[in-house]
Amino acid sequence: AALHTMIQLLSMFNFMKVELGDRMTLRSKEEWRAAGAEFIGTLLFVYLGCGSVVATGMLSIEMTSARLIAIAMAHGLAISFLTGATGAISGGHLNPAVTLAFVVAGKETLMRAGLYVAAQLLGGTFGALLLKWSTPGTMVGSLGAHDLANGIYGAQGLLLEMVLTFVLVFVIFGVAVDRRGPGVIAPIPIGFAVLVDHLVGVPYTGASMNPARTFGPALVSGNWGRAPLVYWIGPCLGAVLASGVYR
Amino acid sequence: AALHTMIQLLSMFNFMKVELGDRMTLRSKEEWRAAGAEFIGTLLFVYLGCGSVVATGMLSIEMTSARLIAIAMAHGLAISFLTGATGAISGGHLNPAVTLAFVVAGKETLMRAGLYVAAQLLGGTFGALLLKWSTPGTMVGSLGAHDLANGIYGAQGLLLEMVLTFVLVFVIFGVAVDRRGPGVIAPIPIGFAVLVDHLVGVPYTGASMNPARTFGPALVSGNWGRAPLVYWIGPCLGAVLASGVYR
Amino acid sequence: AALHTMIQLLSMFNFMKVELGDRMTLRSKEEWRAAGAEFIGTLLFVYLGCGSVVATGMLSIEMTSARLIAIAMAHGLAISFLTGATGAISGGHLNPAVTLAFVVAGKETLMRAGLYVAAQLLGGTFGALLLKWSTPGTMVGSLGAHDLANGIYGAQGLLLEMVLTFVLVFVIFGVAVDRRGPGVIAPIPIGFAVLVDHLVGVPYTGASMNPARTFGPALVSGNWGRAPLVYWIGPCLGAVLASGVYR
Amino acid sequence: AALHTMIQLLSMFNFMKVELGDRMTLRSKEEWRAAGAEFIGTLLFVYLGCGSVVATGMLSIEMTSARLIAIAMAHGLAISFLTGATGAISGGHLNPAVTLAFVVAGKETLMRAGLYVAAQLLGGTFGALLLKWSTPGTMVGSLGAHDLANGIYGAQGLLLEMVLTFVLVFVIFGVAVDRRGPGVIAPIPIGFAVLVDHLVGVPYTGASMNPARTFGPALVSGNWGRAPLVYWIGPCLGAVLASGVYR
Ligand SMILES: [Ca+2]
Ligand SMILES: [Ca+2]
Numbered sequence: 001a002a003l004h005t006m007i008q009l010l011s012m013f014n015f016m017k018v019e020l021g022d023r024m025t026l027r028s029k030e031e032w033r034a035a036g037a038e039f040i041g042t043l044l045f046v047y048l049g050c051g052s053v054v055a056t057g058m059l060s061i062e063m064t065s066a067r068l069i070a071i072a073m074a075h076g077l078a079i080s081f082l083t084g085a086t087g088a089i090s091g092g093h094l095n096p097a098v099t100l101a102f103v104v105a106g107k108e109t110l111m112r113a114g115l116y117v118a119a120q121l122l123g124g125t126f127g128a129l130l131l132k133w134s135t136p137g138t139m140v141g142s143l144g145a146h147d148l149a150n151g152i153y154g155a156q157g158l159l160l161e162m163v164l165t166f167v168l169v170f171v172i173f174g175v176a177v178d179r180r181g182p183g184v185i186a187p188i189p190i191g192f193a194v195l196v197d198h199l200v201g202v203p204y205t206g207a208s209m210n211p212a213r214t215f216g217p218a219l220v221s222g223n224w225g226r227a228p229l230v231y232w233i234g235p236c237l238g239a240v241l242a243s244g245v246y247r
Numbered sequence: 248a249a250l251h252t253m254i255q256l257l258s259m260f261n262f263m264k265v266e267l268g269d270r271m272t273l274r275s276k277e278e279w280r281a282a283g284a285e286f287i288g289t290l291l292f293v294y295l296g297c298g299s300v301v302a303t304g305m306l307s308i309e310m311t312s313a314r315l316i317a318i319a320m321a322h323g324l325a326i327s328f329l330t331g332a333t334g335a336i337s338g339g340h341l342n343p344a345v346t347l348a349f350v351v352a353g354k355e356t357l358m359r360a361g362l363y364v365a366a367q368l369l370g371g372t373f374g375a376l377l378l379k380w381s382t383p384g385t386m387v388g389s390l391g392a393h394d395l396a397n398g399i400y401g402a403q404g405l406l407l408e409m410v411l412t413f414v415l416v417f418v419i420f421g422v423a424v425d426r427r428g429p430g431v432i433a434p435i436p437i438g439f440a441v442l443v444d445h446l447v448g449v450p451y452t453g454a455s456m457n458p459a460r461t462f463g464p465a466l467v468s469g470n471w472g473r474a475p476l477v478y479w480i481g482p483c484l485g486a487v488l489a490s491g492v493y494r
Numbered sequence: 495a496a497l498h499t500m501i502q503l504l505s506m507f508n509f510m511k512v513e514l515g516d517r518m519t520l521r522s523k524e525e526w527r528a529a530g531a532e533f534i535g536t537l538l539f540v541y542l543g544c545g546s547v548v549a550t551g552m553l554s555i556e557m558t559s560a561r562l563i564a565i566a567m568a569h570g571l572a573i574s575f576l577t578g579a580t581g582a583i584s585g586g587h588l589n590p591a592v593t594l595a596f597v598v599a600g601k602e603t604l605m606r607a608g609l610y611v612a613a614q615l616l617g618g619t620f621g622a623l624l625l626k627w628s629t630p631g632t633m634v635g636s637l638g639a640h641d642l643a644n645g646i647y648g649a650q651g652l653l654l655e656m657v658l659t660f661v662l663v664f665v666i667f668g669v670a671v672d673r674r675g676p677g678v679i680a681p682i683p684i685g686f687a688v689l690v691d692h693l694v695g696v697p698y699t700g701a702s703m704n705p706a707r708t709f710g711p712a713l714v715s716g717n718w719g720r721a722p723l724v725y726w727i728g729p730c731l732g733a734v735l736a737s738g739v740y741r
Numbered sequence: 742a743a744l745h746t747m748i749q750l751l752s753m754f755n756f757m758k759v760e761l762g763d764r765m766t767l768r769s770k771e772e773w774r775a776a777g778a779e780f781i782g783t784l785l786f787v788y789l790g791c792g793s794v795v796a797t798g799m800l801s802i803e804m805t806s807a808r809l810i811a812i813a814m815a816h817g818l819a820i821s822f823l824t825g826a827t828g829a830i831s832g833g834h835l836n837p838a839v840t841l842a843f844v845v846a847g848k849e850t851l852m853r854a855g856l857y858v859a860a861q862l863l864g865g866t867f868g869a870l871l872l873k874w875s876t877p878g879t880m881v882g883s884l885g886a887h888d889l890a891n892g893i894y895g896a897q898g899l900l901l902e903m904v905l906t907f908v909l910v911f912v913i914f915g916v917a918v919d920r921r922g923p924g925v926i927a928p929i930p931i932g933f934a935v936l937v938d939h940l941v942g943v944p945y946t947g948a949s950m951n952p953a954r955t956f957g958p959a960l961v962s963g964n965w966g967r968a969p970l971v972y973w974i975g976p977c978l979g980a981v982l983a984s985g986v987y988r
């Protein structure tokens with residue numbers, strides 16, 4: 001269903017630079033290697049990101065500024081080194097919203113994007129599963145699944161997720177896609193963007209910016225939260241907006 | 248009024264290397280693209296910086312070392328990746344004091360500087376507005392607006408803001424302007440400078456070094472603090488001093 | 495005994511790309527210089543990593559999120575700069591599991607690997623000794639030796655150590671070995687991987703990923719923990735798996 | 742007196758590669774520009790480093806892991822960006838122990854080293870003075886001056902300062918002096934070394950590794966601690982040892 005929603009969203013942007021791509025794509029060895037990198041990268045991202053939520057939850061149940069920093073560093077720096085490690089193979093998206101931004105900008109075909117998003121959602125699910133197996137049952141909790149904090153309205157959460165994902169995609173386009181940007185160090189500012197986004201967003205929505213990060217632990221733990229669509233619509237809108245603004 | 252003060256300050260330095268620039272500047276498409284980058288960059292900086300103050304304020308009302316670190320990382324790393332993402336388009340100033348330093352050094356015309364500063368102040372205001380809309384009314388507080396801490400005199404705050412901005416501009420000139428510096432990684436030391444400045448300055452003045460960061464949330468929240476000029480004069484003096492020392 | 499186990503493990507992978515290497519290796523001056531770099535690098539890593547556990551233990555006995563961050567930064571950033579400083583001399587492994595990954599990938603001979611692992615274990619031991627001599631007896635504790643946390647099963651610890659070491663070796667191969675990766679900045683993502691691994695793993699197993707880090711303080715303090723083999727088998731399995739996946 | 746001790750120490754190493762240099766050095770404009778960079782760089786380092794001690798002291802009087810992290814980040818990241826900003830002008834030593842290491846390695850003449858060390862001590866003093874003027878009298882405390890913690894013997898403090906300075910100089914030689922090292926990003930691992938050294942050393946000795954950092958606030962605040970020589974002998978021994986080992 002989630003994948004289906006994604007495809008619907010993608011087709012809405014058909015009037016943009018979107019290219020369908022060739023069915024042959026799916027027979028190329030290189031494509032599958034790229035999808036494999038997206039699968040492993042997203043798996044490790046979810047294992048480490050959600051793992052930091054579970055691990056710091058063993059130390060103190062309530063959220064504190066120190067716990068917030070640990071969670072933000074885990075997510076942000078993990079994106080930094082996983083993007084660095086998979087960038088040469090797959091581009092290092094590790095995030096359906098990022099893949100969508102590339103499709104809308106005409107830099108990725110719909111075919112390849114579908115393969116990527118499937119790999120990312122599968123990776124997110126296996127990452128959450130592996131984390132569940134690593135953790136004593138009494139400490140698993142909701143595996144770091146996202147939900148709106150008390151007092152935050154759905155529209156506020158959606159606006160925040162949109163702005164934070166805009167930040168992420170704006171930085172990706174500025175430092176990694178734009179040839180005048182500081183190419184070789186790109187994984188560092190991209191990771192810093194995810195880190196800061198978490199410092200701001202965790203007390204509001206948990207700070208997703210990434211439907212695969214939301215999907216995996218929700219599926220494995222059964223905690224879908226009280227506004228699950230916020231985590232698909234917010235990031236996708238932010239990604240498309242940033243992709244549009246950058247041109 | 249704030250913009251007017253800025254222009255007065257700028258004209259004071261007419262005897263330096265300041266160039267007026269051409270009215271044609273304002274018709275160039277590239278100039279407006281650069282101003283747009285300054286607008287978006289400053290908007291996101293204020294959203295994230297002030298957002299970290301509001302978000303950690305939801306976790307604990309009083310300032311602690313952990314909260315201080317979260318706020319410092321948010322401001323410092325945001326400057327790092329936003330400078331990286333906008334650097335190739337506008338130079339990535341995102342700060343009227345930095346633009347002033349470039350004017351005084353003869354590296355930016357007054358015309359372009361006026362356009363930049365307007366874009367920065369507008370960006371700071373919209374960033375604060377967007378943050379207000381993302382946040383439940385009971386938690387908005389003063390949106391991270393600056394004020395002198397209890398017991399700090401205006402002169403002390405001004406000296407501190409001057410030194411901290413000197414640090415920032417000294418580093419920008421050393422790593423990004425000076426051709427012998429480590430060009431490609433420049434956004435990293437610049438972000439670290441802002442981060443450390445916050446670790447020192449937040450308990451004194453909130454650590455501005457940037458009139459646009461001060462202006463936006465003050466306007467939107469109505470909290471101008473008990474010494475608003477400190478946040479214009481301190482940063483401008485520090486920026487001009489560093490620009491002079493570096494030559 | 496530990497060294498013996500290591501050699502047994504190594505021979506199990508004989509069917510891979512493993513090369514024995516030449517006895518002459520051990521007479522080459524360059525080889526000994528490389529082994530010296532591994533010795534000093536691992537010594538300093540254990541001194542600083544365990545030192546951060548002991549030092550923060552002086553401030554608060556229980557583990558908190560803030561203490562976790564300090565320990566994670568110490569281990570992760572130390573790997574970053576020590577890898578950077580020894581990389582040109584020895585490759586900057588500083589970890590028997592990393593050396594094993596290179597052997598399995600056919601990028602290091604068994605002969606040289608034996609020399610490296612001996613240097614690493616010796617370095618880890620001297621690092622722990624130096625730390626003991628620097629510290630008042632009442633504060634030495636277990637010198638940061640590893641043990642499973644209460645409630646964590648051996649199999650969970652082993653799975654976690656395997657995944658976390660997989661992360662480390664996956665990143666090393668992606669950013670430092672792969673020529674398409676961001677070569678010059680490689681020590682930064684590698685350090686970030688160790689940092690994030692600690693944010694997740696410390697509340698489970700102490701987060702080793704490195705048998706030399708486990709071996710030194712265990713030998714010097716006499717604290718071998720309740721599942722010492724977890725810290726050899728988990729990292730070695732993760733390293734071999736990542737080495738296999740990357741090809 | 743401190744300067745005199747320094748000169749005596751320097752002459753002890755006359756049998757090494759030490760070169761006296763030419764009196765003409767002191768007439769060269771470039772030399773004075775370099776000394777100026779050392780003065781400003783050390784001034785800002787002491788202002789920011791000691792400033793973080795004073796600022797976090799306003800939030801909580803006792804040392805906690807969070808306060809430790811803030812202090813460590815301030816010192817480490819400040820060295821990173823100040824080294825980056827002054828590196829092209831003076832080499833970015835900002836530390837008499839580092840200058841000593843270069844003298845012993847034959848990479849700096851005694852003449853120039855004397856000029857540098859004088860500039861560093863003067864910079865450290867003015868940095869402490871500026872910080873004092875920025876701070877309300879009731880909060881100045883000892884301005885971040887160093888002292889051995891309760892229960893730490895002088896010999897332990899000296900050993901620790903020696904090892905931590907060894908780390909710093911080992912990294913400087915590995916990443917900045919060695920041509921095979923990752924030159925352009927050198928300021929980052931060097932800053933990380935200072936950061937981690939603080940995470941370990943602050944609860945023992947305050948973590949100096951730098952006689953200029955110790956000298957300035959001691960002179961201005963009058964707090965010389967109970968073992969002031971530890972902060973000269975430890976760093977100098979560590980620096981000379983690392984300089985010797987690296988060759
Ligand atoms: Ca295309
Ligand atoms: Ca000009």
Ligand SMILES: [Ca+2]
Binds near residue numbers: 600
């Ligand atoms: Ca080979």
Ligand SMILES: [Ca+2]
Binds near residue numbers: 760847848849850
């Ligand atoms: Ca020489």
